Amino acid sequence: MAEPVFAVVGHPNKGKSSIVATLAHDDSVRIAPRPGTTVRCRHYPMTIDGQLMYTVVDTPGFQRARRALAWMKQHETSSDRHLDVVKTFVETHRPVDQFVDECELLGPVIEGAGILYVVDGSRPYGEEYEAEMEILRWTGQPSMGLINPISGEDHIDQWKAALAQHFKIVRVFNAITAPFHKRLDLLRAFGQLREEWRHPLSQAVDSLETDRARRHSLAARTVAEMIADMLCLTVTKALTSEADPEPHKPALTQRYQDELRRRERQGREAVEQIHDMRKLERDEGDVVLIDDDLFKQSQWYLWGLNRKQLVAAGAAGGGVTGGLIDAGLGGSTFLVGTAIGVAIGSTLAWLGADRLAKFEILKLPLGGKQLQFGPTTNINFPYVTLGRALAHYDLVARRTHARRDVMRLHEETRPSWIDRLSTEQRRALETCFRRIRRNAPPPPPPEEVCDDLTELIEALIADADVQEVT
Amino acid sequence: MQPSPHQPLLAHLVDLVDQMERDAALDEQTLRGRDRPIGKALTHPTNDRRTQIIAWLNQVRDSNDPSRGRQAVQAQHLINLVLVIVGLIAGGATAAGVFYYDGSHPVNVLTVLAVFVGLQWLLLFLFVLTVLPRRVLRWIPGAESVQQALRVLSPGPLQLFIARWLALERRQALAAAIGRERAHQALYHRVRKWALVRWSQAFALSFNIGALAVCLCLIAFKDLAFGWSTTLQLKAGDIHHLTNVLTAPWSRILPAAHPPPVLIEATRYFRLRDGLLPHAPVDTTDPSVLGQWWPFLVLCMVCYGLLPRLFTVVLARWRFATAVSHAFLHAPGVTQLLDRLNRQWVQTQAIEPEIEGPPTHTIESSASHDTDSAQSGWVINWSGVPLDDAAVEQIVGQRLGLNVHAILNAGGAQSPEQDENVVREIASGNTSDPIVILVKGWEPPMLEFTDLLRDLREGIGAARVVTVVTTVQPPEHPSLPPLAKGGRFASAHDGDELAWQQAIQSMGDPWLTHRSLNAEDD
Numbered sequence: 001m002a003e004p005v006f007a008v009v010g011h012p013n014k015g016k017s018s019i020v021a022t023l024a025h026d027d028s029v030r031i032a033p034r035p036g037t038t039v040r041c042r043h044y045p046m047t048i049d050g051q052l053m054y055t056v057v058d059t060p061g062f063q064r065a066r067r068a069l070a071w072m073k074q075h076e077t078s079s080d081r082h083l084d085v086v087k088t089f090v091e092t093h094r095p096v097d098q099f100v101d102e103c104e105l106l107g108p109v110i111e112g113a114g115i116l117y118v119v120d121g122s123r124p125y126g127e128e129y130e131a132e133m134e135i136l137r138w139t140g141q142p143s144m145g146l147i148n149p150i151s152g153e154d155h156i157d158q159w160k161a162a163l164a165q166h167f168k169i170v171r172v173f174n175a176i177t178a179p180f181h182k183r184l185d186l187l188r189a190f191g192q193l194r195e196e197w198r199h200p201l202s203q204a205v206d207s208l209e210t211d212r213a214r215r216h217s218l219a220a221r222t223v224a225e226m227i228a229d230m231l232c233l234t235v236t237k238a239l240t241s242e243a244d245p246e247p248h249k250p251a252l253t254q255r256y257q258d259e260l261r262r263r264e265r266q267g268r269e270a271v272e273q274i275h276d277m278r279k280l281e282r283d284e285g286d287v288v289l290i291d292d293d294l295f296k297q298s299q300w301y302l303w304g305l306n307r308k309q310l311v312a313a314g315a316a317g318g319g320v321t322g323g324l325i326d327a328g329l330g331g332s333t334f335l336v337g338t339a340i341g342v343a344i345g346s347t348l349a350w351l352g353a354d355r356l357a358k359f360e361i362l363k364l365p366l367g368g369k370q371l372q373f374g375p376t377t378n379i380n381f382p383y384v385t386l387g388r389a390l391a392h393y394d395l396v397a398r399r400t401h402a403r404r405d406v407m408r409l410h411e412e413t414r415p416s417w418i419d420r421l422s423t424e425q426r427r428a429l430e431t432c433f434r435r436i437r438r439n440a441p442p443p444p445p446p447e448e449v450c451d452d453l454t455e456l457i458e459a460l461i462a463d464a465d466v467q468e469v470t
Numbered sequence: 471m472q473p474s475p476h477q478p479l480l481a482h483l484v485d486l487v488d489q490m491e492r493d494a495a496l497d498e499q500t501l502r503g504r505d506r507p508i509g510k511a512l513t514h515p516t517n518d519r520r521t522q523i524i525a526w527l528n529q530v531r532d533s534n535d536p537s538r539g540r541q542a543v544q545a546q547h548l549i550n551l552v553l554v555i556v557g558l559i560a561g562g563a564t565a566a567g568v569f570y571y572d573g574s575h576p577v578n579v580l581t582v583l584a585v586f587v588g589l590q591w592l593l594l595f596l597f598v599l600t601v602l603p604r605r606v607l608r609w610i611p612g613a614e615s616v617q618q619a620l621r622v623l624s625p626g627p628l629q630l631f632i633a634r635w636l637a638l639e640r641r642q643a644l645a646a647a648i649g650r651e652r653a654h655q656a657l658y659h660r661v662r663k664w665a666l667v668r669w670s671q672a673f674a675l676s677f678n679i680g681a682l683a684v685c686l687c688l689i690a691f692k693d694l695a696f697g698w699s700t701t702l703q704l705k706a707g708d709i710h711h712l713t714n715v716l717t718a719p720w721s722r723i724l725p726a727a728h729p730p731p732v733l734i735e736a737t738r739y740f741r742l743r744d745g746l747l748p749h750a751p752v753d754t755t756d757p758s759v760l761g762q763w764w765p766f767l768v769l770c771m772v773c774y775g776l777l778p779r780l781f782t783v784v785l786a787r788w789r790f791a792t793a794v795s796h797a798f799l800h801a802p803g804v805t806q807l808l809d810r811l812n813r814q815w816v817q818t819q820a821i822e823p824e825i826e827g828p829p830t831h832t833i834e835s836s837a838s839h840d841t842d843s844a845q846s847g848w849v850i851n852w853s854g855v856p857l858d859d860a861a862v863e864q865i866v867g868q869r870l871g872l873n874v875h876a877i878l879n880a881g882g883a884q885s886p887e888q889d890e891n892v893v894r895e896i897a898s899g900n901t902s903d904p905i906v907i908l909v910k911g912w913e914p915p916m917l918e919f920t921d922l923l924r925d926l927r928e929g930i931g932a933a934r935v936v937t938v939v940t941t942v943q944p945p946e947h948p949s950l951p952p953l954a955k956g957g958r959f960a961s962a963h964d965g966d967e968l969a970w971q972q973a974i975q976s977m978g979d980p981w982l983t984h985r986s987l988n989a990e991d992d
Contacts, residue, residue: 013914024818032965040825048816049506063917067886073975123912123960127883128853154960188573211816213810221805259888273498276819 004054005113006190006196007041008146009105009136011129012061014120015148018175018402020044020058023183025276027401029058041104046204053204054190054197057113059105065131068102072138082138086110106139106393114142114193119166121149133166142193145170146186168193175402184208216397219271220458223389224450226267228436231382233259234374245371256373264385268392275396284409311349318345367458375437382433383418386457390417394464417460428456479791480546481539482524483798488538489531490803499819502810504530511823519799519808536639546665550672557673561680569688576697576739582767586681587716587774593674594778601667601789612879625783661797664790671786675779682771689764696763697737706735713766727765737763792876846875847904850895851990852919853882855908855941866906869987872936875903880922889922897929904935911940911959911986915973923977932981939985940970 008016014262017038021029024044030037036061045055062068072085087110093099109115115136119129136143145163147156149172156172160241163170173186184205190199237248272280324343388409395407421429432453495500508529512522531537532841568585571577571586603682698709714721717728798804850864857865863874878896880889896905905926909919926936942962967986974984 011914012916024820026819028820028824030824040822042820042822042824044818045819048814049510050815061565064921066881066884066918095585124856126854126910126913128881128913128916130883207814207816209815214813218806218809276498278497441939 002112003052004190004194004200005108006054006116007057007059007105007108007113008116008118009059009132010061010118010225011120011132014061014118015150015175015402016061016118018400019116019118019146019148019173020056021402022175022178022400023056023186025401027277027279031402031404038233039101039104041108048204048207053200053207055106056116060101062105062132062135063101064099065102065135066273068099069135072135083084083110083140086135086139101410102135106135109136109139109141112141114144114190114197115139115167116144116146116190117160117163118146118148120145121159121172122152122154123150123156124155125162129162133163137166144189145195147172149174150176150267153386168218175352176398176400179398180212184445208242215274216461217454217458219274219393219397220461221450221454222267222270222395223276223386223457224453226263226270227382227385228450230260230376230385231433231436232375233263234372236373237371239369239371243369243371245369248371249373252371252373254303256377264388267389271389271393272396275399276401277396277399280396280399281406282409283406298333311346311353314349315342315346318342318348336414352432377437382436386429387417389459390460390464393461397461398462421460425456425460428452432456478543478616479520479794479798480661481537482527483794483801484542485531486523486798486804487535487801489527490801490807493803502815505807505810506815512811519804520795523798523804523807526807529855538639539638545636548636548640550669553669554676557676558680558683560673561677561682561685563680564677565681566682566688569685569694571688571692572693575699576695576737577764579696579698579767580700580738583712583716583770586678586767586771589779590678590775594782597667597671597782598600601785602752610947621644626822646716658797660793661790664786664793668783668786668790671779671782671879675776675783678771678775678779682768682776685768689768694764697739698734699739706731706738709734709738716770716774717766720769724765724769727769729763729766733762845872845902845904846900847872847906848899849877849903850892850896850907850922851877851879851962852907852909852922853913854879855910857908857941862908865939865987866907867939870906870939870985872904872906875899881918890925893922893925893929896926901931901934904937905930907936907938909938909940909970910960911942911970912961912966914966915970920973920977923974923979923982927979927982935981935983936979937983937985938970938974939987941987942966952969 008020010016017029019359020042021027021031024046025066029042038058040060043055044058046053064391068089072082072089074210075085076082077085086106088118089099090103090106090110094103117133117136119125141164145159145167147159147163147170149156160170160172169188169189169192171186171317173182178186187205191198233256235252237252239245239248268282268284272278300397318341319338322337322339323336325341392409395409399407436453507527509522509528564585567712568582569577710729713729713734721728847866849866851857851862859877862877866872876895878892880892884892891912907922909915923936923938930936940962943960971984974982
């Protein structure tokens with residue numbers, strides 16, 4: 001038994017390509033307000049690891065349905081031969097220019113495709129649709145009427161009544177706003193057109209659900225890593241010991257903001273890629289730098305030690321020397337030698353550090369200054385970042401691939417995720433953020449922290465999905 | 471050459487990160503198309519991530535590409551070798567210096583113990599501080615700073631100088647392997663730490679081996695004499711106590727290596743006294759007694775120098791392997807890679823490329839053709855615009871200034887023959903009467919309609935005005951009461967008017983015009 005094929009047919013400009021784009025998760029489908037955008041059939045096979053489950057075919061719209069039907073009626077023999085007449089029509093007129101659209105759209109239908117006839121529920125039913133519905137009825141293929149309310153639902157009831165005369169199943173499906181579960185419902189309905197299509201469509205729907213869960217997990221991981229990255233972000237500038245750090249601060253601050261912005265943008269692009277949104281344009285608000293001053297200035301010595309570490313090294317060295325003396329005296333000094341050694345070593349290191357920085361060995365300075373901006377210490381920063389990421393994810397996950405408008409990501413368009421967190425979730429998030437901060441700047445947080453954060457985010461995303469269904 | 475599945479994991483790690491960087495330029499579909507078939511073909515269980523990734527790496531890497539990982543491992547071995555050689559030489563030289571005996575003074579046992587036991591244990595203590603994890607160090611005040619300091623001051627960073635002499639590819643591969651490249655620091659920090667520790671312990675172990683080897687050589691081939699001497703107020707009993715403590719690990723197994731009190735007593739010496747051993751028993755004439763310290767000293771070097779370093783080398787190698795394994799499994803992109811290998815690949819996108827539609831016609835302003843208000847015109851109601859005859863006459867009369875000669879129906883429920891009849895009827899009438907075609911502005915212009923326009927022009931000839939009037943519902947009136955024939959009006963989408971204008975202009979007919987009317991106009 002061949003896998004099911006569904007041809008999406010109808011009048012021009014009724015949203016056929018939008019429906020196909022939404023079902024196929026393909027934002028490369030050309031959708032334009034201009035009729036006649038689709039000129040050739042385009043096949044969208046649904047495969048699982050290369051195994052074909054079903055195919056949806058986008059077709060050009062009817063252009064000369066009345067003339068085509070007139071020709072068919074002229075060549076009609078009996079009702080049981082209607083499909084043959086349609087096939088003859090296609091064979092006869094395929095090379096000819098006049099019925100090129102009708103031949104193109106009827107091609108998959110006469111090969112056995114199920115029919116998905118699409119109309120616009122925001123436009124009234126009219127007599128001009130009769131001829132094409134009659135042609136489709138002549139093919140004898142299982143068929144479904146899809147009412148796509150492009151800009152309103154004023155005429156849905158009228159269409160339901162009209163389509164019920166011609167089609168086995170009639171459904172309302174908004175290609176632009178349909179949530180994920182509605183898309184699956186529609187696919188299940190396709191399976192009702194023919195008994196032998198039920199199983200492959202059911203399998204396909206199960207795979208799509210599993211695939212959606214996989215995308216949630218991947219996206220949660222991406223968001224968790226992005227937040228950890230942004231929380232630990234620091235930017236540094238090496239300066240000579242004598243340099244004044246003040247003139248460098250504005251540029252360093254700008255660099256920090258640019259880096260934050262870049263990381264957030266990269267994270268968003270990764271999330272969009274996870275949902276096969278490759279052509280999405282965003283209008284996004286900026287990452288808000290909450291902290292006023294995250295500058296730290298440090299001196300470094302001996303190719304990597306800061307003053308504290310240098311003092312510690314000095315103390316250790318002094319302590320060892322003093323300890324040797326204590327040991328030599330058989331412990332009778334009660335470690336006074338060690339204590340004196342630590343004190344002298346640390347004091348000398350502290351006092352001599354700045355002088356050390358001025359020396360060079362083989363043109364390598366023994367010390368210098370480092371100006372650092374970040375990491376952020378604001379306790380709200382990770383929540384704000386998480387809130388932005390979840391709001392973005394929510395918009396991406398709910399967005400159909402038929403939409404071509406710019407995605408707006410401003411404060412006023414975002415739901416407040418943080419307000420919906422339970423106490424346990426807040427506590428768990430706080431623990432994760434604290435553990436991430438504890439390790440900043442690099443080395444990075446342990447993998448387990450990112451795993452924990454991923455799990456929490458996944459739970460939040462799943463909650464949102466459930467809310468969408470209910 | 472294909473990377474061997476048995477090559478060190480560090481080589482695989484470097485190659486993995488290398489491959490991930492190359493894959494960053496590829497899109498998700500391409501990656502999934504490449505990796506899922508590999509994942510399906512793998513026979514390893516999906517929870518054996520390491521084996522899966524190595525098997526994947528072996529399949530995707532170009533066999534002609536030199537393995538950066540192999541180069542990194544070679545560089546690592548080279549540095550290891552150099553450090554071992556330097557350690558051997560340093561240890562041997564130290565031993566030669568400590569065991570130096572020119573016959574004037576015996577080898578001071580206390581110096582040997584200070585260098586090869588005391589100092590070793592101090593360095594071992596510092597090693598422990600270096601390798602303690604941060605979560606433990608946090609509890610010890612100042613320990614983190616000491617650890618940072620020790621990392622810089624240990625022999626491990628000597629690799630910086632040794633690496634300068636390596637070939638460029640190996641130097642770069644090594645830098646990638648231990649995370650000197652900034653982009654990899656987050657991933658490699660543990661690998662780097664344990665790589666440096668491993669090198670420093672290799673140096674320390676070879677130092678002890680070198681020292682022991684030289685010590686044994688000197689013992690074997692020179693007549694060494696040992697004694698002990700110190701400015702501190704220590705008695706023989708104190709030294710005996712010290713040796714008791716130090717020989718605790720082997721005193722039962724090798725009692726001969728435990729210096730007896732007599733030996734300790736006999737071998738003390740002072741610089742200002744004449745004679746070598748002022749405390750030696752007067753009847754001792756055998757000088758070989760001066761050498762009896764050597765088993766004790768050798769065992770001290772083995773037990774307190776060599777063996778602990780063997781342990782630290784093993785520990786460092788184990789922790790390094792763990793760090794590499796951890797980095798391998800947590801390299802950026804590994805989660806996504808395993809997802810691509812192990813999860814079903816669901817594809818729904820098109821297989822054919824999009825084909826460009828017909829070019830759009832640019833809207834140009836067309837010349838208006840004013841009609842005489844006394845004229846009568848023909849009206850064609852195309853596709854059942856829901857207006858009764860009276861409404862049509864009113865709209866056409868008021869908005870276009872025409873009297874209606876006749877209203878004819880075409881399109882919609884009419885047959886193509888009826889369209890032809892309409893054209894014939896108009897063509898047979900007055901040749902100057904203008905023609906108005908009312909259409910539904912919210913429906914797209916179909917080719918059937920342009921067929922009518924063409925047939926009409928052919929029938930009526932040129933220079934006769936035909937006006938297409940798109941009727942729409944005004945947006946400020948969301949619904950109008952149904953008009954004639956039970957029909958309803960609708961408002962136009964963005965682009966509906968434009969589509970009609972483009973369709974009409976594409977006809978290239980200068981006597982064909984377009985007007986837009988909303989249904990409320992009367």
